Amino acid sequence: MATDKTINEQSLTVEQRLKSLYELQTLLTEIDRIKTIRGELPLEVKDLEDNIEGLHTRIDNYRQEIDELNKKTAAEKEKINESQSKIERYKTQLDNVRNNREFDLLSKEVEFQTLEIELSEKHLNEYARVIEAKNRDIAATEEALLDRNHILQEKKAELEEIVSETRQDEERIREQVKEIEPLIDARTLTAFKRIRKNARNGLGVVYIQRDACGGCFNRIPPQKQMEIKMHKKIIVCEYCGRIMIDPELAGVAEVSQQ
Numbered sequence: 076m077a078t079d080k081t082i083n084e085q086s087l088t089v090e091q092r093l094k095s096l097y098e099l100q101t102l103l104t105e106i107d108r109i110k111t112i113r114g115e116l117p118l119e120v121k122d123l124e125d126n127i128e129g130l131h132t133r134i135d136n137y138r139q140e141i142d143e144l145n146k147k148t149a150a151e152k153e154k155i156n157e158s159q160s161k162i163e164r165y166k167t168q169l170d171n172v173r174n175n176r177e178f179d180l181l182s183k184e185v186e187f188q189t190l191e192i193e194l195s196e197k198h199l200n201e202y203a204r205v206i207e208a209k210n211r212d213i214a215a216t217e218e219a220l221l222d223r224n225h226i227l228q229e230k231k232a233e234l235e236e237i238v239s240e241t242r243q244d245e246e247r248i249r250e251q252v253k254e255i256e257p258l259i260d261a262r263t264l265t266a267f268k269r270i271r272k273n274a275r276n277g278l279g280v281v282y283i284q285r286d287a288c289g290g291c292f293n294r295i296p297p298q299k300q301m302e303i304k305m306h307k308k309i310i311v312c313e314y315c316g317r318i319m320i321d322p323e324l325a326g327v328a329e330v331s332q333q
Contacts, residue, residue, distance in 0.1 A: 087258065090306035093280075093320050095258040096267055100280040102252050107277050109241045109248075116234040123227040130220045137213045144202045144209075151195040151202070158188040158195070263309060270316055280318045282325040291315035 087095075165185045172178045256264060271279030274290065281289030283303065288295060293314040295303075303310050304321045311318050 087260065088306070089308055090324065092259050092263055093306060093309065093318075094324055095255050096263065096280045096318060097282070097320055097325050099252060099255045099259065099267070100271075100278065102248050102255070103271070104277065105248055106245060106252075109245050112241060113234065113237050116230060116237065120227065120230050120234055123223055123230060127220060127223050127227065130216055130223065134213055134216050134220070137209045137216070141206055141209050144206050148199060148202045148206075151198045155192050155195045158191045162188045267318060270311075270318065274315075274317065278317060280320060281312075282320050282322045282327060284322075288312040288315060288317065288319060290317040295319070 162185050165181045165188070169178065169181050169185075172181065259267070267279045271277055276290075278290050283289060283295055283300060284292075286295060286297075286300065287293060291312060291314045293312065295312075299310065300321075302308070303319050304323075306321075306324065309318060
């Protein structure tokens with residue numbers, strides 16, 4: 076099989092390869108046109124999907140923060156219960172003190188636990204305010220999420236309608252592309268794809284227009300124009316790197332610079 080492929084490639088003239096390249100370029104340009112018809116919708120859909128994913132992540136983070144605050148709230152309430160139990164125990168012991176020293180120590184313990192309760196209550200109020208704010212953030216984010224999902228469904232429906240209208244044409248053209256590519260040697264085809272990828276307008280093959288490159292419009296010297304017309308080798312523009320062919324091979328009327 077590899078031998079047959081080599082023979083087939085070698086049997087193709089430069090002119091045949093150039094003509095196939097231009098036909099390939101024409102088909103790929105038509106696919107580009109179809110993609111242009113679809114416009115920015117695929118990118119808009121992708122951006123919306125990424126945005127929606129980000130909103131879900133934000134809501135999850137809010138809920139995790141609320142869970143942590145709820146755990147801290149439970150811990151502070153437990154501390155309050157412990158301090159209250161200690162205060163009750165200390166007050167009971169105060170009724171049975173035997174000297175001023177014990178009275179002072181127990182009184183300080185009661186005072187300390189009272190301050191601990193006040194501190195925990197302060198923390199509880201802070202946690203409650205933060206939890207309330209987080210819940211508001213969740214509500215606002217869920218509202219934004221609902222709105223984004225609604226827009227996404229509209230964009231997807233619009234994109235699907237356009238895709239369904241152009242899918243048949245695109246599939247037909249892609250089949251033609253598959254038929255033409257084997258008529259071009261692998262090295263030239265790879266170079267063409269690289270040039271086309273880097274070209275702003277997707278043109279990897281251009282014909283001479285008014286004695287200039289049809290891609291970058293820089294003037295082509297007469298000697299090089301003659302070489303291009305001879306179809307003996309593949310010639311690229313020294314300015315933009317595109318493969319150049321003469322108008323006749325492209326099937327268009329030649330227009331020279333007046």
